[in-house]
Each structure stands twice: as structure tokens, then as C-alpha cells.
Amino acid sequence: MTELLANDLTRYALLALLFVAVVGVTYGIASLLGERREVRERLASGVQGSEAAAAPSGLRTHDARSAWLSLVGAIERTGIPLVDTKDATLRSRLVAAGFKEEYAPRVYSLIRLILVVGLPLTLFVLLFLGGGAPSTSRLIVMGMIMALIGLYVPSLIVRIRADRRQQQLINGFPDALDLMLVCVEAGLGLEAAFNRVGMEMTRSHPLLAEQFGSVVLELRAGRSQEDALRRLADRAGADEIRAFATLLIQSAKLGSSVAQTLRTYAAEMRERRRMRAEEKAHRLPVLLSIPLVCCMLPVMIGVLMLPAVIRTIRVLIPALAGGS
Structure with a gap:
């Protein structure tokens, strides 16, 4: 055995x-x-390499055509469609997770298809190579479980990646607002402020710099300021950035001071960041209570009760033996 x-x-x-x-x-x-x-x-x-060097670092991303694109094209030419019926919703989720390529939804559908088919087949092969002979019902149940895992794991990964990117954007946004306030008060326009802040934050907060760079490119391409800001809010998916875009749009429509708007919102964002830090600090005692109760409390009870148990056994056993 x-x-x-x-x-x-x-x-x-x-x-x-x-x-x-x-x-x-x-x-x-x-x-x-x-x-x-x-x-x-x-x-x-x-x-030319000189043109690439002249572009602002971190503001223009050069998307390379992946090898996945050739694979997706070959599969679709065989007659298997990979386009999801909810393509707009899926594309927004993938963009929030950092997958901005046009073929990202098709690659996502292809990966889910491969996992849904490949994981059950891999499980069956391993079971038969191991020499076991599971029942048909067990094979069906295990195959369904593996297929569900393959179906939902890519969605879970995309959601986790989107939440992580959103958290990174939120953490760096107060600093970006402070820099933008300095630029606006120095006399720069909104497009120049986005451009300058994006270049300054390329190393400290590259995701936020990328978002600002996209706004700059859209404004230079001829989009309206309102449309570019709304697209920034949609790409980021964060409530703070969406509120920031709404404030700038309303300031432009009403003719109010952009500097005053940025100063007020920057103070509010710093207050929100402080409140988030306090919330995490207040959650620590609750989180620490679980390992304390599960690990330390039994040990402390044992240390305190063990001498009493030993003394009781030493007294009771001779008394019981003498009485009998």
C-alpha cells in the first residue's frame, strides 16, 4: 500500500x-x-526612436499586439464566436481592471472557455492515470465543480484586479489634487495642468498618471472637456474621481473658480483619506480578537487550570483509593 x-x-x-x-x-x-x-x-x-523618446514618459502607452490576438482570430475563423452578448459591460469591467485592448473581451471569453473545458478534462485524466475508478455520479459532480471554477475564476480575478487598481487610484488622488491646485494657481490651463501633473506622478502613481495622460490626449485630439472628464470617470470607476469630474464640469458651466473648487475638494479628499485610515485602525481590535480567542485563550486557560487539575487529581485519587 x-x-x-x-x-x-x-x-x-x-x-x-x-x-x-x-x-x-x-x-x-x-x-x-x-x-x-x-x-x-x-x-x-x-x-523613429527619437519620436518615442520625445513623448512624455508614462503618458502615452504603446499597446503591443499580443499573441493572444492571433489565437483569437484563428478560433473565430473556424466559426466559434467569442464575442460576449454583454460586451459593453464586460469591456467596462476589463478597462477598470487595466485591460484596454480592443480584443480583451474576446481573449477573456476564450480563457473562460478553455478553463471550463480544460479543468474537468484535466481532472478526469489525473483520476484515470492514478488508477482509481470513481463512480459516474462522482465524476459528474466533480466535473461540474471544476467547470464552475473555470467559469467564475476569471471573473473573480478581473474583479480583484479592478478593486486593486481602484484603490491605488484613490490613494494617489489627494496628492494629484494638490499638484493640480498648484498648477492652476500658477496660471496653467486645465489641459496643461493634467499634462504636468501626469508627468510628475509617472513614478509615484503610474496608474493615475496614465489616466491623466489619456485625458490630455483626448483633449488634444479634439474632444470636449466635459466628454474627456466623463470618460476619465468611467475608466477609473472610483466615486472620488467621478465626483471630481462632475465638479470640474459644473465649475466650467457655472463659471466659478477652478482653483477654489480644487482647494475645497482636495481638503475633502485628505479628510476622507484620514477617515479611511482611522476606520482601518478601529477594525484592528476586532480582527485581532479572532486569533486571540482561537490561539491564545485556550493556552491561557490551560496554563491557569492545569495546576488545579493536577492538585485535584493528586488529592482525589488517593482519597478514593483509601475509601475503597
Whole structure:
């Protein structure tokens, strides 16, 4: 029995190592091909390195065509559609998570399809290679569980990534408001203020700098200020940035001072950040009570009660033995 178990563990370990090796080699080849394709496209389009260096760092992102795009195109040419019926909602979720490419919804649908089909098949292969013979009902239940995992795990990952990006944007937004207030009070316009703040925050808060850079590019391309600010709020997905865009739009419509609006909202944002820090500090005792009750309280009870139990046993056992 021990030898059989050892053989099964060895087989599973070898299969896992083989899977990791195949995935690593595939990813490396795909990355290499993607980099070479990007270089060839830049050379073919005549893009000079000096032009790329002249662009503001962190404000213009150069999206490379991924190897996923070729795979998605090949699959769709076979007649399998990968476009979700809720494409607009899905695209907004992916943009909030940082996936801004046009083909991101199709790649997302492809990954979900691969996981829904691949995880149950992988489970069945491992079960049969292990020499086990599970019942049909057990196979069906396990296959359904693995398919549900493959269906919902990508959505969960996208949601976690979007929440993390949103938190990073919120954390750096008060500093951006202070810098923008300085720029506006120094006489810069709104577009120049966005541009300057974006370049200054490229290293400290690159996500926020990217959002500001997109606003600058849209304004230079001819979009109205209101439309560019609303698109900024939609891309960020944070209530604070949405309120900031609304305030700037209303200030422009009503003719009020942008500097005064920024000063008031910057103070409010700093107050909100302080309140969030206090809220996290107040949650610490509640969170610490769980490990204290589960780990330290039993030990303390044992330390306090053990001498009494030992003394009771020493007194009662001889008394009971003498009485009997």
C-alpha cells in the first residue's frame, strides 16, 4: 500500500512538473514572438526612436499586439464566436481592471472557455492515470465543480484586479489634487495642468498618471472637456474621481473658480483619506480578537487550570483509593 501511494505521488509530481514546464516554454515562446512582431511592426511603420523618446514618459502607452490576438482570430475563423452578448459591460469591467485592448473581451471569453473545458478534462485524466475508478455520479459532480471554477475564476480575478487598481487610484488622488491646485494657481490651463501633473506622478502613481495622460490626449485630439472628464470617470470607476469630474464640469458651466473648487475638494479628499485610515485602525481590535480567542485563550486557560487539575487529581485519587 505504501509503495502504491508513493508511486501515485511520484506520478502526480511528474505530471505537475511536466505541466509547469510546458506552460513556461509556451509563455516564453509567445513572449519572444510578440516582441519580435512588435519590432517588425515599428520598423515597417517607420517609427523613429527619437519620436518615442520625445513623448512624455508614462503618458502615452504603446499597446503591443499580443499573441493572444492571433489565437483569437484563428478560433473565430473556424466559426466559434467569442464575442460576449454583454460586451459593453464586460469591456467596462476589463478597462477598470487595466485591460484596454480592443480584443480583451474576446481573449477573456476564450480563457473562460478553455478553463471550463480544460479543468474537468484535466481532472478526469489525473483520476484515470492514478488508477482509481470513481463512480459516474462522482465524476459528474466533480466535473461540474471544476467547470464552475473555470467559469467564475476569471471573473473573480478581473474583479480583484479592478478593486486593486481602484484603490491605488484613490490613494494617489489627494496628492494629484494638490499638484493640480498648484498648477492652476500658477496660471496653467486645465489641459496643461493634467499634462504636468501626469508627468510628475509617472513614478509615484503610474496608474493615475496614465489616466491623466489619456485625458490630455483626448483633449488634444479634439474632444470636449466635459466628454474627456466623463470618460476619465468611467475608466477609473472610483466615486472620488467621478465626483471630481462632475465638479470640474459644473465649475466650467457655472463659471466659478477652478482653483477654489480644487482647494475645497482636495481638503475633502485628505479628510476622507484620514477617515479611511482611522476606520482601518478601529477594525484592528476586532480582527485581532479572532486569533486571540482561537490561539491564545485556550493556552491561557490551560496554563491557569492545569495546576488545579493536577492538585485535584493528586488529592482525589488517593482519597478514593483509601475509601475503597
